Amino acid sequence: MIQYPASITRLIRNLSKLPGIGEKSAERLAMYLLQARKDQVVELADSLKDLKEKVRLCRQCFALSDEDLCKICSDPARDGAVICVVEHPVDMIAIEKSASFNGHYHVLQGLLSPMDGIGPEDIRIRELIGRVSKGGVREVIIATGTNVEGETTAAYIREQLAGYHVRVTRIASGVPMGGELKYVDQVTLKKALEGRHAV
Helix, strand or coil: CCCCCHHHHHHHHHHCCCCCCCHHHHHHHHHHHHHCCHHHHHHHHHHHHHHHHHCEECCCCCCEECCCCCCCCCCCCCEEEEEEEECCHHHHHHHHHHCCCCEEEEECCCCCEHHHCECHHHCCHHHHHHHHHCCCCCEEEECCCCCHHHHHHHHHHHHHCCCCCCEEEECCCCCCCCCCHHHCCHHHHHHHHHCCCCC
């Protein structure tokens, strides 16, 4: 049986380790890269190398950054008195894409999950308390998910910030735009009713 040369087999094997990429998809990608211009492949290889060598966590908010301070933390036009707390950098990016928030962020890098052995010391809650304790923060918006871990984490943060002169809020959750009530789960409906506002 004819096999690919070792270099192609190695590439297929490595590509198939990526999430959502099976062996067939890895094979198609390898064949595409083989046919692509050399400069395109070199650019891809360089970007992967930079990913591992340059990307780090922002020293203030723990978002992904190429510098000590991310672009948001170092932007003087952003409101540093308002901090939005999210679970992961992808959550921060989702909020940024909405263009509805002009404050700073705090990325927890996870959520409390006692069942999985993840406690407050395993995520970036201590650092959040440190930021608030320095003063200058008027509001902390908790934007974790509405699952059990997200709610537990939100409650814990609210409790830890109780002794500080800072407003603690939670993002609203409820029925999505265009959603029909008959398809919405009970927890979401409950949250929507609790978070109702005047019209």
